[in-house]
Amino acid sequence: MTRQDWIAVIMLALLAVLPPLFIWTGQYFWMDLATRLVILAIAASSLNLVLGFGGLVSFGHAAFVGLGAYAVGIPAYHWLYGGMDAIAVTNGFTQFGLAIGVTAFFALITGMICLRTRGVYFIMITMAFAQMIYYGIVSIEEYGGDDGLVIDTRSEFPLIDLDDPLQLYGLCWVSLLVVVLFVRMIVRSRFGMVLQGGKGNEERMATLGYNVYAYQLVAYVISGAICGYAGALLGNFTTFISPEMMDWTRSGELMFMVILGGASTLAGPIIGATMFIVLEEVLSSWTVYWHLPFGLFLILVVLYIRGGLTGLLSGKKGEGE
């Protein structure tokens, strides 16, 4: 294991130990923060797969989060109020399956178009497609439009009860562990090598006979599906969903987590999400104008800390971009 892997292990261990302590000491506020942190870390890890390892700067990942959350909210809504019998369920496997399926499909369709373009085009187009979903959801009045939708019943799984904060957290934590291991497996596989090769020099990979487009598309779909899964968790955690979840500024925040923690490292998204949550909490408890120091911090990180915090911690310069 490399030093970066150890950082990931330490972070995961801390996240396994601390929240139960919060529960036992009655610190439910911190428990909530930890749950949000872990869900955001899953979403950031999925973004890191394409952004960090694939070099594909997606500015639209919040749309996957939002779609995943609505894949929980809409079935629950119909289960309660009737209509759309085919998807009116509270069964967690169906809802989470729907979240993964819908986001994978959306990633496939948009990825096929986005990946034909490069560089700044790719950034703007992923952003535009996310905004398309945002406006689409806003315009559907049945699901609350702008105002959002309250999820009255959480997803139902056998054996575990998501209404219990500790069990919900447990599901999130295990999910994060699986996602981190899954990303690690992908990155070390032949597939991941081609993906990273495409990031380094696409023409060289093409000359070697690889269809880089296909590899990138598969990575984009996997990333979108994981992010949709994170969205389904987020819907279950907040029990309130709104188009605001997929505003492009949310995508920007996810990117910031990846870059702050260190792109193309396993621990980066976890550390980035942690720093993000801590900053948000600390700054917003000081002042309502907390976006000012937050924005300045973001600018300074981009200008001066290249390689992110994982790069600093492991004493090795990560990649700047």
Place this chain on the structure above:
Amino acid sequence: MDASLLIIQTLNGVQLGLLLFLVASGLTLVFGILDFVNLAHAALYMVGAFICASLTYALGNFVLAVLLALPLTAVVGLVVERTVARPLYSRGHLDQVLATFGLILVFETLAHMIWGPAGMSVPLPDSLNGQTTLPGGIQIPTFRLVIIGAGLAAAGGLFWLVNYTRLGMLIRAGASNRTMVSALGINIQLLFSLVFALGAALAGLAGMLIAPITEASIGMGHSIIITAFVVIIVGGIGSMKGAFVAAILIGLIDTLGRSFIDDLFKLVMSSEAAENAAPAISAMLIYIIMAAVLAFRPQGLFPPKVR
């Protein structure tokens, strides 16, 4: 679908298109010459609107306020260029996007601190506030015609500047080969600063023109910046002509789609189904158009010849 409604909505579409062009032209100018993705363009749009609103109250005259707010917004643009943008020219687009995203947060919070959380309405002078009767007896708010006029004037001025002046010649030269331009003894840093300030002023102008209709508010730049992205993607990033054609196109499609798409749908499906589908489709229409254009021309309709 009657003719006068169609004419009014077409004029509204042209008006939206020209506002989009003002925002998109700055973006595409800065990207074409500086190779810099500036999300903070959205913030400059907002800053222009707020400065103009304050000046309108201070001076009691909207037109005077616009004329004063333009150079002020350009100065804000210059400060951004010097402090944040310049160190990022040599970096990747990811860094530029993130840093300018940070700038948006900074500007919006500053606006919150200076002008308060609520929006600020901008009163118009009586001469601009009425209705004008067009030939054919169609009534339209005078100010909408003013926006169209100002937008066309700005577009015309920009074309003249880029194509027929020495500065424009340098801008075009900088877009095709910036190393060569600086090797010929041109102060390229100064040129970059001027282009950035010009882009800021254009975004600010768009904000000032829309403020009397929607009022100046903190998140006002959020949605127009994405639409402006769609415009320059469809037009071809870095192309002025592309930005103009695509802006008018997107403005018209968006406006007409919102008004008439349910009527179109009723021709092919039941009236109830049309009522349900139309809002979602018309909200997503410009993105669908963008996807269709990209599927056939990944570089946009008018890709710039160089680079």
